[in-house]
Amino acid sequence: GNSGGALLNLNGELIGINTAILAPGGGSVGIGFAIPSNMARTLAQQLIDFGEIKRGLLGIKGTEMSADIAKAFNLDVQRGAFVSEVLPGSGSAKAGVKAGDIITSLNGKPLNSFAELRSRIATTEPGTKVKLGLLRNGKPLEVEVTLDTSTSSSASAEMITPALEGATLSDGQLKDGGKGIKIDEVVKGSPAAQAGLQKDDVIIGVNRDRVNSIAEMRKVLAAKPAIIALQIVRGNESIYLLMR
Structure with a gap:
């Protein structure tokens, strides 16, 4: 396939690195995914400098802003990242971020979504201080957070395989x-x-291999299989999900 190949615009400029395809019907017809070129360049430089990828961790859990959340909190805003939980002892907790806050900007630049926040934080090194613009009870405020180091027991799925970006x-x-x-x-x-x-799904297998941890899942997917079959426990049922 073309995984690892260049994604170009009509001007012949590099805009991304092809990584995966979601093809429900099989073959190569579907939705393609690529790592943005600016992110790829940042990560490549980290590999050159440190021999590994160092990702910052904000220490929160959250979701996209929505009309329902805005209505529940009586807010006139539908953009940004809604904070559902702040991890104890994290940089965000120390800076005073609270569950229910809405992150509206990062380092002075507006945020449109939680996914955008995750992407921008993931390319920032641990120990970096970032400024978060918050909306709390309808009032704006700003806090400075020192990013923690991401650990192997918690990770964004796109760090393991782009096919699972967003988890x-x-x-x-x-x-x-x-x-x-x-x-x-x-x-x-x-x-x-x-x-x-x-x-709340729990992944217990990848392509017939039993996996007990994120570290084991990384090893199985390091071979970059063309098709990924995830065995998942959902409630009292065991199901399989297929993706490319």
Whole structure:
């Protein structure tokens, strides 16, 4: 295929690196996904400088702003990132970010969505101080957050495979005590959502390999299989989701 190949515009300029395709009918007809060229360049430079990718962690869980959230909080805003939870001890918690806040800007630049916030934070190194514009109880304020270091027990799924962009993962447990990868959040309309992943799903297998942790899932997907079959526990059922 063309994974890893250049995505060009009509002027012959590099705008992205092709990574995956969502093809429900099989073959190469479907929706293509690419890593933006500016993100690829930033990550490539980190590999040159450090030999690894260092990603900042904001320390929050959230979702896209919506008309329903705006109505519930009596707000006249439908853009930005809604904070549903602040992780204890994180940089955001220390800076005073609270659940229910709406992040409207990052370093002075407006935010349109939670997905945009995730993308911009993911290309920022740990230890960097970022300024968040917040809306709390209808009043604007600004806080400065020092980004934490992302750990192997919690990760954005696109760091593992672009086909799952929009999902937040963590090492979790099943009701019977077995281990797996828990889906903490799924951004509405993202590739992960379109593939059928739902919040609180637990991934226990990838292409017939049993996986107990994010680290094990990384190893299985390092081979970049053309088709990914995820075995998932959803409630009391075990199902499979296929993606490319």
